[in-house]
Amino acid sequence: MAQTQQEDRLNLGAKKFIMWIFIFTSFMLFAALTSGFIVYSGGSGHGLNITLPSSFRYSTIVLVLSSITLFLAARAAKRLDYDKQQRFLWVTISLGVAFLILQVYGWYTLSYKMHIYLVDPNATRSFVYVMTFLHLLHIIGGIIWLISALSGSIKRIPQVKNLYRMEMTSIFWHFLDIIWIYLYVFLLLNQ
Amino acid sequence: MSTLSVQDHGVAHHEEGHEHHHDTFLTKYVFSQDHKMIAKQFLITGITMAVIAMLLSILFRIQLAYPDKAFPLLETLLGRFAPEGRLDPEFYLSLVTIHGTIMVFFVLTAGLSGTFSNLLIPLQVGARDMASPFINMLSYWFFLTACIIMLSSFFIQKGPAGPGWTIYPPLSALPTAMKGSGLGMTLWLVSMVCFVASSLMGGINYVTTVLNMRTKGMDLWKMPLTIWAFFLTAILGVLSFPVLVAGVVLLIFDRSFGTSFYLSDIVVNGQVMPFEGGSPILFQHLFWFLGHPEVYIVIMPAMGISSEVMSVNSRKPIFGYHAMVYSLIGITVLSFIVWGHHMFITGMNPFLGGVFMITTLIIAVPSAVKTFNWLATLWRGNIRFTPAMLFAIGMVSFFISGGLTGIFLGNAALDINLHDTYFVVAHFHLVMGSAAIFGMLAGVYHWFPKMFGRMMDEKLGYLHFWLTFIGAYLVFFPMHFMGLDGVPRRYYAFTEFASMQRWLSVNMFITWAAIMSACAQVAFLYNFIHSIFWGKEATQNPWQANTLEWTAPVERIHGNWPGELPTVYRWPYDYSKPGAEEDFISQITPLSETMSSNLPHDFEDNPAGLEALNTWTNTQKANEEVK
Numbered sequence: 001m002a003q004t005q006q007e008d009r010l011n012l013g014a015k016k017f018i019m020w021i022f023i024f025t026s027f028m029l030f031a032a033l034t035s036g037f038i039v040y041s042g043g044s045g046h047g048l049n050i051t052l053p054s055s056f057r058y059s060t061i062v063l064v065l066s067s068i069t070l071f072l073a074a075r076a077a078k079r080l081d082y083d084k085q086q087r088f089l090w091v092t093i094s095l096g097v098a099f100l101i102l103q104v105y106g107w108y109t110l111s112y113k114m115h116i117y118l119v120d121p122n123a124t125r126s127f128v129y130v131m132t133f134l135h136l137l138h139i140i141g142g143i144i145w146l147i148s149a150l151s152g153s154i155k156r157i158p159q160v161k162n163l164y165r166m167e168m169t170s171i172f173w174h175f176l177d178i179i180w181i182y183l184y185v186f187l188l189l190n191q
Numbered sequence: 192m193s194t195l196s197v198q199d200h201g202v203a204h205h206e207e208g209h210e211h212h213h214d215t216f217l218t219k220y221v222f223s224q225d226h227k228m229i230a231k232q233f234l235i236t237g238i239t240m241a242v243i244a245m246l247l248s249i250l251f252r253i254q255l256a257y258p259d260k261a262f263p264l265l266e267t268l269l270g271r272f273a274p275e276g277r278l279d280p281e282f283y284l285s286l287v288t289i290h291g292t293i294m295v296f297f298v299l300t301a302g303l304s305g306t307f308s309n310l311l312i313p314l315q316v317g318a319r320d321m322a323s324p325f326i327n328m329l330s331y332w333f334f335l336t337a338c339i340i341m342l343s344s345f346f347i348q349k350g351p352a353g354p355g356w357t358i359y360p361p362l363s364a365l366p367t368a369m370k371g372s373g374l375g376m377t378l379w380l381v382s383m384v385c386f387v388a389s390s391l392m393g394g395i396n397y398v399t400t401v402l403n404m405r406t407k408g409m410d411l412w413k414m415p416l417t418i419w420a421f422f423l424t425a426i427l428g429v430l431s432f433p434v435l436v437a438g439v440v441l442l443i444f445d446r447s448f449g450t451s452f453y454l455s456d457i458v459v460n461g462q463v464m465p466f467e468g469g470s471p472i473l474f475q476h477l478f479w480f481l482g483h484p485e486v487y488i489v490i491m492p493a494m495g496i497s498s499e500v501m502s503v504n505s506r507k508p509i510f511g512y513h514a515m516v517y518s519l520i521g522i523t524v525l526s527f528i529v530w531g532h533h534m535f536i537t538g539m540n541p542f543l544g545g546v547f548m549i550t551t552l553i554i555a556v557p558s559a560v561k562t563f564n565w566l567a568t569l570w571r572g573n574i575r576f577t578p579a580m581l582f583a584i585g586m587v588s589f590f591i592s593g594g595l596t597g598i599f600l601g602n603a604a605l606d607i608n609l610h611d612t613y614f615v616v617a618h619f620h621l622v623m624g625s626a627a628i629f630g631m632l633a634g635v636y637h638w639f640p641k642m643f644g645r646m647m648d649e650k651l652g653y654l655h656f657w658l659t660f661i662g663a664y665l666v667f668f669p670m671h672f673m674g675l676d677g678v679p680r681r682y683y684a685f686t687e688f689a690s691m692q693r694w695l696s697v698n699m700f701i702t703w704a705a706i707m708s709a710c711a712q713v714a715f716l717y718n719f720i721h722s723i724f725w726g727k728e729a730t731q732n733p734w735q736a737n738t739l740e741w742t743a744p745v746e747r748i749h750g751n752w753p754g755e756l757p758t759v760y761r762w763p764y765d766y767s768k769p770g771a772e773e774d775f776i777s778q779i780t781p782l783s784e785t786m787s788s789n790l791p792h793d794f795e796d797n798p799a800g801l802e803a804l805n806t807w808t809n810t811q812k813a814n815e816e817v818k
Contacts, residue, residue, distance in 0.1 A: 014322035014323075014399050014400070014403040014404055015322060015323055015399075017322070017399045017402065018322055018323055018395050018399050021395045021398055021399060021429055022391075022395055024430065025391055025395070025430075025432070026433070028430055028431075028434055029433040029434070029437050031434075032433060032436075032437035032438070032477060032480070033437050036438075036452075036473055036476070036477055039470075039473055039476055040452070040470055040473050043470050043472065043473070044470055046468060118448060118450060119448065119450050119451070120450070120451070121468040122468055123451050123468060123469055126444065126451070126452060127452075130440065130441065134440065
């Protein structure tokens, strides 16, 4: 093993591993919520019985696009093209913020247009709010990571660290993308 | 980043010996990022919390023994919580709740895993520190915050949370339900959120360090059982605590935003509450999906510590090393599919109950494998009864006597009668309470020299062991009979119920046994604190053990080893190997230096080594013939 010679490099590897395990914990959180949803609707006989607001569909598209732009940013970083990396990071951050706005708009549609509120005797509807809320909290964390990657690139930190931040951010952001698709498909299947 | 600087320490040591770079008091003792210091912080905080939780238990034991008697002293001490010298009934429930919460989470999860995973993982796998020392430090500070918030609930008007450590709704979800459902419950939830954050940060670090930062030669099958146990414990925590978070988030929504995840058809003080359609059983599912793995999070580190301590002090290899690892893995996997056995009486489908019953009873298999292996390790060993060894044996004793009643409770048909009786209290206090705390104490006595560079006093250790061991059995054993007689848990005064009155004398007996065991802990506390400052100075390897931590200098330097990290050549249990000069061979001794004790199976994947061994043996034989 190469620990003794290249401890620094390997330690970054260990930190990337930390991110992977954090993703497992996050996944367990959402898995618990969806299992709770199934147990609840199975036990009480309640179903969602609503059409999800269309802004959730658009937000899904936006989030997938942001994953693609983040991939392009990471590729640019690997090719030492920092301007391109920063440009794509800006696009990714804006798409992330757009996702945030679309989700909040989705809540607005749910409550003001469809009159389906957080407080509902049918708790499956409350689950929609809780799941999207917890996912949004993760998205805010993801945007902070994106900003740190961007500021690192602007400050021209050493390439090793720049790539490290890009990779950490990418792992987390792509995970958020996948987990949202999971939640959205789960809710679609149950509507 | 932080880790890079740790690596710099390592290099610095290489060049300048033990010269520390300038640590201020704050960076060395308070905001330390050194895993050994963080371990000590966890240990001392854990012990403090344990003492507090023990005193709480003495308070409610006094109430159980003398339900009709007034103790004016209690009013002086507790004020409005004990008007006229008698405990307030709702405060009694708070005491039980906080005792359970502190013991399960703060002492036996954070105090045990936090201390020994932090101390031993880097030292026993041969790493300079954790994968992320900064997250490790955060883990401790979140834990301390959680402790402070939990204890602060004693200083608010309505007192601490009271719905039991399992915080079942509706009691926990309706702030108006009882005194302990109000602000105290909110503080409980806030504290637990900090606690879960702490334990996830710790767990993520432990898993990462074990998988990524082992030294040269340390493959997974050369790791001591302690590391295996901490590793699997951390995996359990990482997978199950998020589920508790999900359950708690929904509970917070119910409490504060009026949703109905867990609540339905509730009437408080004659008023119909607006909640509809919720299911309190949903909370139990989410809670016990954490809650059951949690009891293994508590016991597995104790198992790992006992395995190591018993092997060292029997001067024998652990019996069935691979079986020990596989049984830990078996327990880890099974622990996720047994949570339903806490819910047999919730109206669960009997078929589903049967499934949970079978999975639960299967856990007896790996548990028995471990028990028999411990006994076989002791069998015909050169046993040294150090205090650590006694506590490790005590752990096995409690694990057996508490585990046997687990087989009763795992049966749905029996559990329907025994559920929520003192039988359950006896069961889990023996199997996870006493067993885990004995494992923890074994660890404290064994690795004290590694933490503080000094030895603990043996005589006080023996006194502590025997009083605690006997005391714990005297406290918990009679509870089995109460439970079989149908006495329910968490009842405030046995005088109120004709069927329970005859158990009052037993309650008095238990209370006095508990007071005796509590006094025995003074011997430990004195020993612990006194030895930190004035104990006998330790040598580098006081127990003559094989594992890597005893090859590190006594001075406990940042970076653990001056110069290069040690290289590992063999498994950690080469005790009393036939043909060896001494009865232990350190993991860093190459096989080439121990030709007289090598065996063919030491060279399983190493044909060149095997050939060298054969050549050597043949030469020896030839020499013999010449003589």
